[in-house]
Amino acid sequence: MGKTIYAVVLGLGIMVAGASSAYALQAGGVEVGSLETGSVVGQPFKELAVDAAFTAIEIGETKTWYPPMTVIDFKTRPGAPVLLKVTNTAKAEHGFELTSASNQSGPFVLNIKIVLKPGETQYIGVPTSDLFYQSGNVLDYRCHLHAGHIGGKLLMLK
Numbered sequence: 001m002g003k004t005i006y007a008v009v010l011g012l013g014i015m016v017a018g019a020s021s022a023y024a025l026q027a028g029g030v031e032v033g034s035l036e037t038g039s040v041v042g043q044p045f046k047e048l049a050v051d052a053a054f055t056a057i058e059i060g061e062t063k064t065w066y067p068p069m070t071v072i073d074f075k076t077r078p079g080a081p082v083l084l085k086v087t088n089t090a091k092a093e094h095g096f097e098l099t100s101a102s103n104q105s106g107p108f109v110l111n112i113k114i115v116l117k118p119g120e121t122q123y124i125g126v127p128t129s130d131l132f133y134q135s136g137n138v139l140d141y142r143c144h145l146h147a148g149h150i151g152g153k154l155l156m157l158k
Contacts, residue, residue, distance in 0.1 A: 031125045032114050040081040040125025053085040056094040064150035073157040084124040088116035095145035100134040110134050
């Protein structure tokens with residue numbers, strides 16, 4: 001009788017553990033920081049290669065994030081977290097928003113927002129699981145502080 005109860009409790013424990021991990025749809029590890037202080041999923045930014053770099057620039061009166069299109073090929077890169085370098089070379093404060101909101105809705109939409117002072121550089125670490133959970137292969141990036149600034153697209157080849 002004791003072995004039967006033990007088996008039932010163990011089976012229920014395994015089912016509950018399996019069910020609870022199914023609800024963890026994201027690794028939840030998006031981190032923003034400098035090379036010295038940042039880490040994502042326990043890996044320091046210093047140990048990761050920069051996968052993409054974005055720069056806020058001014059061309060005449062036009063303010064934009066450069067490059068307008070970025071491609072990350074996940075078929076050829078290791079499964080390490082993605083490290084993005086974001087730099088503001090403009091004379092004013094700019095925002096950087098990376099989101100998949102145009103592709104999907106719901107509580108698990110990837111939405112990263114930071115504000116950069118003139119001359120500031122920040123690093124954003126994103127677990128690949130958070131990127132792969134997003135429906136579609138295109139993420140949008142833009143300045144969320146100024147609606148008139150030009151953004152771009154991040155294409156993920158999965």
